[in-house]
Amino acid sequence: MTKRAFITGITGQDGSYLTELLLAKGYEVHGLVRRASTLNRSRIDHIQDSNLHLHYGDLTDGVSLVNLIRDIVPHEVYNLGAQSHVKVSFEVPEYTADADATGTLRLLEAIRAAKIDCRFYQASTSEMFGATPPPQDETTVFYPRSPYGAAKLYSHWVTVNYREAYDLFAVSGILFNHESPRRGESFVTRKITLGVAAIKLGLTDTLTLGNLDAIRDWGFAKEYVEGMWRMLQHDTPQDYVLATGIGTTVREFCEYSFAHAGLNWEDHVAYDKGYERPTEVDALIGDPSKAKSVLGWEAQTHAKGLAELMVDSDIELLRTHGSARY
Incomplete structure (x- = not known):
């Protein structure tokens, strides 16, 4: 059937x-x-x-x-x-x-x-x-x-x-x-990796972000x-x-992404309070123990590897198409 x-x-x-x-x-x-x-x-x-x-x-x-x-x-x-x-x-x-x-x-x-x-x-x-x-x-x-x-x-x-x-x-x-290379460009991880790609290719020089201290499990x-x-x-x-069970700050995701492209994030990231939420969620870190024990499911890709694969994809995307698809 x-x-x-x-x-x-x-x-x-x-x-x-x-x-x-x-x-x-x-x-x-x-x-x-x-x-x-x-x-x-x-x-x-x-x-x-x-x-x-x-x-x-x-x-x-x-x-x-x-x-x-x-x-x-x-x-x-x-x-x-x-x-x-x-x-x-x-x-x-x-x-x-x-x-x-x-x-x-x-x-x-x-x-x-x-x-x-x-x-x-x-x-x-x-x-x-x-x-x-x-x-x-x-x-x-x-x-x-x-x-x-x-x-x-x-x-x-x-x-x-x-x-x-x-x-x-x-x-x-x-x-x-x-996240993934298919993530919408308004989401912070994709915004970062697209920004890194654009800076690496000389299309811009600055990436503007909000709260860099928020911790997420990516x-x-x-x-x-x-x-x-x-x-x-x-x-x-x-x-x-x-979940992966590992917390990563937005700042660390920036560091991973820029470093993978041979760049220093502090040279390019600017802060804008307008990107902050009215009420912030400080830290989300999951415990996936049940999914592992009952379903046999376990995350294989963590934040650093995720940032690197997304940066590679976005550099190729901008080099080939000149803009984001998603």
């Missing part, structure tokens, strides 16, 4: 890597795409596979979700779609709640209404921990510090509720920061989607933290 998977957020970083993984495993993959005046499918344009099918719809439109779940009858649903930029969530809090929180509820209701045997993955986030000191694991108290974190916390708990109330195989993957997105898939293959639905 060919398994069918439905992915929201298929055109994003995680969605593109997950699509490649599932197609390689023989899945028929269906993806949710928002209609826009310009196409934004650059992360999946390279995938030419007859088992990949894209459908117009939106997490803010419950009717589209009901119709798609009914027609596709997926065996697995991966809810990766979201307004995922933390600072932007302060500027568009209502939309963030509608897409990230209520959107998950709409999708769960579509699955329940269809009465299908389906396994559901919710993309939770370390931002739900917010102000709670590290290390953070599946039992750590949540304390979100942004509209994004609060919306994701609703999604997390409503997923738990549907698992317990309706016996749905529903899990939340609490993923700590995971891993490689391509490895994390394997963890998502493993969660849905387990016999029982459980929630898991995926």
Whole structure:
């Protein structure tokens, strides 16, 4: 039997890597795409596979979700779609709640209404921990510090509720920061590596950043989607933290990135208070022990190696195309 998977957020970083993984495993993959005046499918344009099918719809439109779940009858649903930029969530809090929180509820209701045997993955986030000191694991108290974190916390708990109330195989993957060359350029890691590439190639001389002291647990997105898939293959639905277990400051990520290009970060990085959030999350460092012991999943790429592979990719990208694709 060919398994069918439905992915929201298929055109994003995680969605593109997950699509490649599932197609390689023989899945028929269906993806949710928002209609826009310009196409934004650059992360999946390279995938030419007859088992990949894209459908117009939106997490803010419950009717589209009901119709798609009914027609596709997926065996697995991966809810990766979201307004995922933390600072932007302060500027568009209502939309963030509608897409990230209520959107998950709409999708769960579509699955329940269809009465299908389906396994559901919710993309939770370390931002739900917010102000709670590290290390953070599946039992750590949540304390979100942004509209994004609060919306994701609703999604997390409503997923738990549907698992317990309706016996749905529903899990939340609490993923700590995971990056790649496919990361959007407004996210700090990609902003850094693109900046390094531009400076190395003589296109600019300065990179402007906000809080350099924030500590994050950065891993490689391509490895994390394997963890998502493993969660849905387990016999029982459980929630898991995926992380490297290692904290790195934004300053250290800068050091790794600039050093890899033969540059001194202090010669090029400028500070702008405008990039700081209204409420900051000081430190997020995950404890992935459960994922390792139960799923056999362990991060292989840590911050330094991640910075280096992203810098190499962005130097080649700018040298070849002159601009970022994502």
